[in-house]
Amino acid sequence: MAFDSHEKRVFKQVGTRPPRPDGVDKVTGRAQYGADVTAPGMLTARILRSPHAHARIVSIDTSEAEAMAGVKGVVTGRDFALPEDAGLADIAVNVMARDKALYDGHAVAAVAAVSPAIAKAALKAIKVQYEVLPHVTDVDAAMQPGAPVVLEGRALESVPAGMSVNVTHASEFGHGDLAAGFAKADRIVERSFKTAATHQGYIEPHACLASVTVDGKADLWCCTQGQFMVRTVCAALMGMEASQLRVTASEIGGGFGGKTTVFIEPVALVLARKTGRPVKITMTRDEVFRATGPTVSTSIDVKIGMTKDGRITAGEARLRYSGGAFPCGTVDMGAMAAFAAYDLEAVRTQGWNALTNRPKEAAYRAPGAPQAIYAVESVVDELCQILKLDPLDVRIRNAAKKGTKSSYGPVFDDIGLLATLEAAKAHPHYKAPLKPGQARGVSCGFWFNFGGNTCVSLNVNTDGTVGVTEGNPDIGGSRASISLMAAEELGIPYDKVRTIVADTASLGYNDVTDGSRVTFSVGLATIAAARDAKTKMCARAAKIWGIDEEAVEWKDGAAWPAGPNAGQFPPMSLAEIAAVSFQTGGPIAGHHEVNADGAGVSFGVHLCDLEVDPETGKTTILRYSVFQDAGKAVHPDYVEGQMQGGAVQGIGWALNEEYIYGRDGRMQNPGFLDYRVPVASDLPMIEAVILEIPNPGHPYGVRGVGETPIVPPLAAISNGVSRAVGVRMQELPLSPPRVLKAIKAA
Amino acid sequence: MRYEKPQTVADAARLLTAEKGITRVLGGGTDVLVQLKAGMVEPDLIVDIKALPGIRAIVAEAGGFRIGAAVSNAQLGEDAAVRAMWPGVVEAAGLIGSTQVQGRATMAGNLCNASPAGDAVPALVAAGAVARVAGPGAARDVPVEAIPAGPGKTTLKRGEFITSILLPARPAKSGDAYLRFIPRTEMDIAVASAAVSLTLNDHGVITAARVALGAVAPTVRLVDDAAAAIIGTKLHDDALAALAAACSAACAPIDDKRGTIEFRTEVAGVLAKRAARIAYTRAGGQA
Numbered sequence A: 001m002a003f004d005s006h007e008k009r010v011f012k013q014v015g016t017r018p019p020r021p022d023g024v025d026k027v028t029g030r031a032q033y034g035a036d037v038t039a040p041g042m043l044t045a046r047i048l049r050s051p052h053a054h055a056r057i058v059s060i061d062t063s064e065a066e067a068m069a070g071v072k073g074v075v076t077g078r079d080f081a082l083p084e085d086a087g088l089a090d091i092a093v094n095v096m097a098r099d100k101a102l103y104d105g106h107a108v109a110a111v112a113a114v115s116p117a118i119a120k121a122a123l124k125a126i127k128v129q130y131e132v133l134p135h136v137t138d139v140d141a142a143m144q145p146g147a148p149v150v151l152e153g154r155a156l157e158s159v160p161a162g163m164s165v166n167v168t169h170a171s172e173f174g175h176g177d178l179a180a181g182f183a184k185a186d187r188i189v190e191r192s193f194k195t196a197a198t199h200q201g202y203i204e205p206h207a208c209l210a211s212v213t214v215d216g217k218a219d220l221w222c223c224t225q226g227q228f229m230v231r232t233v234c235a236a237l238m239g240m241e242a243s244q245l246r247v248t249a250s251e252i253g254g255g256f257g258g259k260t261t262v263f264i265e266p267v268a269l270v271l272a273r274k275t276g277r278p279v280k281i282t283m284t285r286d287e288v289f290r291a292t293g294p295t296v297s298t299s300i301d302v303k304i305g306m307t308k309d310g311r312i313t314a315g316e317a318r319l320r321y322s323g324g325a326f327p328c329g330t331v332d333m334g335a336m337a338a339f340a341a342y343d344l345e346a347v348r349t350q351g352w353n354a355l356t357n358r359p360k361e362a363a364y365r366a367p368g369a370p371q372a373i374y375a376v377e378s379v380v381d382e383l384c385q386i387l388k389l390d391p392l393d394v395r396i397r398n399a400a401k402k403g404t405k406s407s408y409g410p411v412f413d414d415i416g417l418l419a420t421l422e423a424a425k426a427h428p429h430y431k432a433p434l435k436p437g438q439a440r441g442v443s444c445g446f447w448f449n450f451g452g453n454t455c456v457s458l459n460v461n462t463d464g465t466v467g468v469t470e471g472n473p474d475i476g477g478s479r480a481s482i483s484l485m486a487a488e489e490l491g492i493p494y495d496k497v498r499t500i501v502a503d504t505a506s507l508g509y510n511d512v513t514d515g516s517r518v519t520f521s522v523g524l525a526t527i528a529a530a531r532d533a534k535t536k537m538c539a540r541a542a543k544i545w546g547i548d549e550e551a552v553e554w555k556d557g558a559a560w561p562a563g564p565n566a567g568q569f570p571p572m573s574l575a576e577i578a579a580v581s582f583q584t585g586g587p588i589a590g591h592h593e594v595n596a597d598g599a600g601v602s603f604g605v606h607l608c609d610l611e612v613d614p615e616t617g618k619t620t621i622l623r624y625s626v627f628q629d630a631g632k633a634v635h636p637d638y639v640e641g642q643m644q645g646g647a648v649q650g651i652g653w654a655l656n657e658e659y660i661y662g663r664d665g666r667m668q669n670p671g672f673l674d675y676r677v678p679v680a681s682d683l684p685m686i687e688a689v690i691l692e693i694p695n696p697g698h699p700y701g702v703r704g705v706g707e708t709p710i711v712p713p714l715a716a717i718s719n720g721v722s723r724a725v726g727v728r729m730q731e732l733p734l735s736p737p738r739v740l741k742a743i744k745a746a
Numbered sequence B: 001m002r003y004e005k006p007q008t009v010a011d012a013a014r015l016l017t018a019e020k021g022i023t024r025v026l027g028g029g030t031d032v033l034v035q036l037k038a039g040m041v042e043p044d045l046i047v048d049i050k051a052l053p054g055i056r057a058i059v060a061e062a063g064g065f066r067i068g069a070a071v072s073n074a075q076l077g078e079d080a081a082v083r084a085m086w087p088g089v090v091e092a093a094g095l096i097g098s099t100q101v102q103g104r105a106t107m108a109g110n111l112c113n114a115s116p117a118g119d120a121v122p123a124l125v126a127a128g129a130v131a132r133v134a135g136p137g138a139a140r141d142v143p144v145e146a147i148p149a150g151p152g153k154t155t156l157k158r159g160e161f162i163t164s165i166l167l168p169a170r171p172a173k174s175g176d177a178y179l180r181f182i183p184r185t186e187m188d189i190a191v192a193s194a195a196v197s198l199t200l201n202d203h204g205v206i207t208a209a210r211v212a213l214g215a216v217a218p219t220v221r222l223v224d225d226a227a228a229a230i231i232g233t234k235l236h237d238d239a240l241a242a243l244a245a246a247c248s249a250a251c252a253p254i255d256d257k258r259g260t261i262e263f264r265t266e267v268a269g270v271l272a273k274r275a276a277r278i279a280y281t282r283a284g285g286q287a
């Protein structure tokens, strides 16, 4: 749906900041999260996990556990069907190991019992005989010929012969003559970088409750970013028809991409089917870290050439990603995003994914982009230092704009990058003096954004209120934004609209809450559904007035005769039309179903002031500003919230967060004590500067904002630290021991 | 698992002595409960000491203070007199955990949990604090540095537990300070730490000092060489450098997920220097 450019719209409600509809429940503890659902006769299940990074499962003896009083069912990999589709099969194997445990924490068996204590005790009674295999957790090591083989025969056709068996994906993007480009450069910098795997760190651990009846109907309540995705995957794994499995999404305590797949849901369903009782599973934090999706870990080489006056002449990147023990295409995203912010004559990126004995990667805000852009933005920064150029000027000079052939192929439409860079340059932050020992880091960021399958129903109630039914779990205030758009379009107050997230039996299919798609796509579908309802309400008014439907138009929340020829009738408000709807043809509802495109790419620019303690290597973030184009900020609080939250997660990634593996291939820090997300006192107030350059692909100009903000912090901070300590840092996180070592070596 | 809440010290000692299986004294429980939840220990008997007479009291004694073993760090932090005399100890205890944890956690629990990284312990050691130990026999007084035996292990015998910790009197012109290194600003575990307690004469010359380091060895280290490096000085740069060097030399840390040997060894010296400066200023010295 195109931007409503024909009218100069003055928004009445979109752009205001009313309280969110789910706020009271959340702050009073009433909201129902995944673990809050219970059922009569419910069993509790616990999952036994591999203590080895890589091991053949020789045998599993569950007899003793099964014989325990209170144990109602035990399952292992044998109880799970293996779908033909490779992607679904990987999910099935990740959910429950079959012949091999592929990483520390891989599920090998599960027990359902009448109490959590019995389930826990029963886990100890399961005897698993392992044959420990050599393991590999480092991406570069996994790519070496002769590395321990995680899985065989998984390489796609694109992978050239002769690479390590662990390499599953290869991709290449770019255009132009690289050699000619580098020949034009006054300076070329080439560097290698590494980034650690990080976890989404959502506060709410995965939890679900499954119930399967004897006649094959099932209900599943779970904490997810997409109930329809859960239904599709679980139905396939269970051999069920979609209509027989109803999935209801709970409130969600954070997802950030990590809840766009399943882990425990099929286990609960299989146990519920086996035991005939409802089965609940709640992960511990340890399980969340060891067995749910972290990001890829990466190793990246970047080479960039620049002229003395700051023109980039060529850029090249080689990206090696590992998405853990299963094939993973995230490197494609990195290879596409790496140079997206630049208008380049010659650019090439190549990417490979290698299997390692780590948990299966799950999406995390802008999956694959932060790492690639960190590497590119680091080299751009170093060139600016060497050539004594202003880092924002150089980015402005080379910025991608409308008409730029992007580094990954498509030609850009209207994009807000230049305006964002200029806003950053004009902002007082960029001019603020720095004290000795302090430094300022700058970085651009990019994400593709997504639209996708979306379905909305909008019901007009007889009392003049409106219910919007949508199918995407609300992970960032989307119900408020959707209500605002419905209210705006219908011309009724925000508090007359209630938006709910429906279960899979109550609405058509919706893609998961990902790709920063919900405010964009569900918003678009809501506006279209509201327009559908308005057309129907105009028809009802026409019927009442006895005039043609075309002679009625909707204005300011009411149906009006369109022009003097239509006749003289007082306008009928939504409430008035709704009140008599039973007499004019029955209930009134609007619908819209779409596979939305036009999401429009998104750019952001971050500025970060920091200082590094030269005696301990500890970085303190002093000031942080985020500049981003939101197209139209429907509810500015939640746009700022995304910008701030993304920045904070990126700060954590840059400074301290990492999956630490021991020599034994086991994760050393599966808890929030040693997996260090930032705490509030680590952070300054993050200033969010919203730009509004309408997205041509949305009636109100909305652009997704959820993912881009996690992209720039990695380089913004690393660039700041590198400038502060006088050494180019090349590995994340910038933990104090690493930074102190670099200072001492300089 | 049995839970008991005895009303007298003798009963507590009897319960702990009589149990043949694994026992745990329960103070604030901020370590015990976490260990239970993680399945690290499954005790047969838990003896909650919070109902024992005087166990939650702070009492002035011989110019110093006797701190009951169940006095929470929050309660300690609110005691202006203790804060004035031993600000470094109170700050160290105040670093432990969050507001919620502060309401429960105790210094005695921190000491007996015997983590090399416990925050209250170096400050107590530098202060020359003395633990009063009850048990099947007569009560005995033990310098705090003699309590931890290694990670998770104490020198307390079966049936023994701490009833109070004495912070001794101190001369005029004295000061103490504690600093820890954590990668964040709170809710973290010390990667290295240092406590310094010192006394000055009228000319600002250090006449007595104790320096203790945390998280750089299996137990907290009392570093005599480091104290010697600053005694007789006005904490000028050479003295500080010698202090840092002595501290680094006393380190025998491990490489782990929290820090490297190299990092801990270096940073322990840095923290000792910085803590010494604070203690010196608190004692009235002109830094």
Ligand SMILES: Cc1cc2nc3c(=O)[nH]c(=O)nc-3n(C[C@H](O)[C@H](O)[C@H](O)COP(=O)(O)OP(=O)(O)OC[C@H]3O[C@@H](n4cnc5c(N)ncnc54)[C@H](O)[C@@H]3O)c2cc1C
Pocket (backbone or CB within 6 Å): B023, B024, B025, B026, B027, B028, B029, B030, B031, B032, B033, B034, B049, B069, B095, B096, B097, B098, B101, B104, B105, B106, B107, B108, B109, B110, B111, B112, B113, B117, B118, B119, B120, B160, B161, B162, B163, B187, B188, B189, B190
């Ligand atoms: C969220 C969180 C954050 C934390 N942050 C920190 C931190 O920053 N720094 C830090 O050092 N620690 C930290 N801790 C650990 C813990 O809070 C401290 O070690 C605290 O001082 C323990 O005191 P407690 O009274 O709760 O001990 P308890 O848990 O009651 O006991 C700890 C151990 O000591 C034994 N014990 C307790 N009292 C006695 C006694 N009187 N005599 C003999 N044995 C006894 C117990 O049997 C047990 O083995 C944290 C804990 C949590 C949960």
